[in-house]
Amino acid sequence: MTSLLLVSDLDGTWLPGPGEASALAVLEAAVASAPDLHLAFATGRTLPAALEGLAAAGSRGPQTLVTDVGCALYLPTADGWREDPAYAASVEARWDGKAAARVLASLPEGILSQPGVTARRRLALQVQPGFDPGERAAPLGALLAAHGLAARILPSHGFYLDVLPVGVDKGFAVRYLQNKLRPCHVISCGDSENDLDLFRAADIALLMPQHHLEDGHLDELAPTLIRCTEPGPRGILAELRRLGHL
Numbered sequence: 001m002t003s004l005l006l007v008s009d010l011d012g013t014w015l016p017g018p019g020e021a022s023a024l025a026v027l028e029a030a031v032a033s034a035p036d037l038h039l040a041f042a043t044g045r046t047l048p049a050a051l052e053g054l055a056a057a058g059s060r061g062p063q064t065l066v067t068d069v070g071c072a073l074y075l076p077t078a079d080g081w082r083e084d085p086a087y088a089a090s091v092e093a094r095w096d097g098k099a100a101a102r103v104l105a106s107l108p109e110g111i112l113s114q115p116g117v118t119a120r121r122r123l124a125l126q127v128q129p130g131f132d133p134g135e136r137a138a139p140l141g142a143l144l145a146a147h148g149l150a151a152r153i154l155p156s157h158g159f160y161l162d163v164l165p166v167g168v169d170k171g172f173a174v175r176y177l178q179n180k181l182r183p184c185h186v187i188s189c190g191d192s193e194n195d196l197d198l199f200r201a202a203d204i205a206l207l208m209p210q211h212h213l214e215d216g217h218l219d220e221l222a223p224t225l226i227r228c229t230e231p232g233p234r235g236i237l238a239e240l241r242r243l244g245h246l
């Protein structure tokens with residue numbers, strides 16, 4: 001039985017800043033020795049990019065790795081990572097790959113694919129310099145409708161525009177894990193717009209001090225939100241200890 005499901009974003013959250021590698025080691029050692037704790041990471045990165053980031057940080061890695069803003073979920077095996085087939089099928093059922101390819105072939109002005117990113121069951125887009133992602137979401141939405149692609153546009157970090165299957169996001173992955181691991185208490189950690197769904201699905205939301213969220217987003221989360229006072233792994237460790245989980 002798992003009593004705590006800890007789900008963390010990577011960039012700006014679990015992955016340490018310069019000079020903070022030892023803080024990550026301390027946090028991960030404490031988490032690894034906590035009984036009945038399941039550690040999952042939920043990132044906007046693809047699997048190869050997530051593994052690269054974890055290796056660069058010297059991370060021990062999670063028990064579940066959610067990539068592509070919730071569009072894929074991987075489990076560790078003896079020789080690497082294996083995609084969870086049931087999860088993959090549930091996302092696949094919500095995604096029209098052919099319509100997505102048509103959208104990709106006719107992107108509106110100011111929007112392009114994120115360079116070097118092979119997105120899984122989503123479109124990983126970004127705006128060109130000088131364009132506002134909030135403003136570009138409207139013509140992109142019209143294009144999705146024209147091609148019959150039922151999807152949600154999620155702007156983040158001031159330039160990313162992820163196009164996700166309806167209902168699929170980091171929170172979708174949390175609910176899937178909760179179902180698998182129940183009963184459990186969920187703590188999530190994050191710093192940006194694509195973590196809001198992670199926060200909404202959690203009992204406690206740990207927000208990094210250098211976050212990218214506006215007050216309007218945070219008001220909604222007030223009952224469950226805890227603002228870490230220190231950045232990255234140090235902040236997460238301090239709050240998990242204060243809450244009595246480590």
Ligand SMILES: [Mg+2]
Pocket residue numbers: 009010011012013190191192
């Ligand atoms: Mg982040």
